[in-house]
Amino acid sequence: MKITRIITHVLEAPIEKSFAFSQAWVDKRVGLVVEIETDSGLIGWGDGYGPPFALATVIDRYYAPRLIGRSPLAGDAIWEELYNALRDHGQRGVPVQALSALDIALWDLRGKALGQPVHVLMGGPIRDSVRAYATGLYRRSNTPVENRALLQAEAEGYLDAGFTAMKTKVGFGFRDDIELVEMLRDIIGREIELFVDANHGCDLVQAKKLALAMEPLDIGWFEEPVEPEDLDGYAELRRTTSIPIAGGECSFTRHDFRRILEARAMDIIQPDTASCGGLTEAKRIADMAWTHGVRYQPHVWGTGIGLAAAMQLLAVLPTTTPAFGSHAPLLEYDSTQHPFRQDLLVEPIRVADGTAHVPQGPGLGVEVRRDVLERWRVN
Numbered sequence: 001m002k003i004t005r006i007i008t009h010v011l012e013a014p015i016e017k018s019f020a021f022s023q024a025w026v027d028k029r030v031g032l033v034v035e036i037e038t039d040s041g042l043i044g045w046g047d048g049y050g051p052p053f054a055l056a057t058v059i060d061r062y063y064a065p066r067l068i069g070r071s072p073l074a075g076d077a078i079w080e081e082l083y084n085a086l087r088d089h090g091q092r093g094v095p096v097q098a099l100s101a102l103d104i105a106l107w108d109l110r111g112k113a114l115g116q117p118v119h120v121l122m123g124g125p126i127r128d129s130v131r132a133y134a135t136g137l138y139r140r141s142n143t144p145v146e147n148r149a150l151l152q153a154e155a156e157g158y159l160d161a162g163f164t165a166m167k168t169k170v171g172f173g174f175r176d177d178i179e180l181v182e183m184l185r186d187i188i189g190r191e192i193e194l195f196v197d198a199n200h201g202c203d204l205v206q207a208k209k210l211a212l213a214m215e216p217l218d219i220g221w222f223e224e225p226v227e228p229e230d231l232d233g234y235a236e237l238r239r240t241t242s243i244p245i246a247g248g249e250c251s252f253t254r255h256d257f258r259r260i261l262e263a264r265a266m267d268i269i270q271p272d273t274a275s276c277g278g279l280t281e282a283k284r285i286a287d288m289a290w291t292h293g294v295r296y297q298p299h300v301w302g303t304g305i306g307l308a309a310a311m312q313l314l315a316v317l318p319t320t321t322p323a324f325g326s327h328a329p330l331l332e333y334d335s336t337q338h339p340f341r342q343d344l345l346v347e348p349i350r351v352a353d354g355t356a357h358v359p360q361g362p363g364l365g366v367e368v369r370r371d372v373l374e375r376w377r378v379n
């Protein structure tokens, strides 16, 4: 089997009601889907998390020419070659995100060629279902009264849907943040897990103040409190609060995560499979995290293809640590408005009673709807 063609699909869709995290208002959803064709007729699908036009350019101009005529089964060799091809100019960021999309598509192809789901080829399954948490509860209005009402209804909706864990956004200033988190804890009660995410919208002083104020609210983790470059800040915050400190969605490859783990900067690392170097690299990082006794909680923010890749990884993430009461990783389930995240799949990955099941078909275990791909394609 040989690779014959690589197609990049840049997708964009406006959303009706924008929402905000600490950095910006979101008014459209974007995605980069990559398609690898082979002379066998099999097609591999991948998803890249990053600026889609930039990812498409790197793939089209720099990576694709190296892949034509190659066997898609030689995944590790291809990974090393592509990483090395742009190593001098991109050890993190866009080049690694573009590599991630291709790596996921290669795993999909390998699974289809061998008739096995990716997680079986990766040595699993360790688990075939995963508890999900709802990612949502973004700012939805600049009018505080209206915003509180919208978020209250949203949180109640997640409870009604059966979620046992959810995540909200902080980084809007101390008063706003603490009032929001107190309100949500009141609404959802003590049995439901609650996580907060600042998207590196705090400096260390703000992060410490917020963490200490949130101590009585039983927060499951405080995500991206400070800038991803500031590992010393992470480590200092981690020693200041009992709230577990999480981060890593803006970090790349084993090299970044080695530094994070050695600095004891985080309790929970959150590589994004479609950004950190693909399934190949995510599994390597997971093994490093296990070795350091650090939890791995994948970041997921892409199309249904990325979601499927995350599920395949979740099926094989090591348990920390094996015991009757051992902790299992959660699926991050993006519950915000997204016109094509789920529509893109013939059979979307759904959460029911707070749980998602690992796709069991060959490769990523999902089929892509071409009509949806064409509808939102902008390149």
Ligand code: CA
Residues within 6 Å of the ligand: 197, 199, 223, 224, 249
């Ligand atoms: Ca995040």
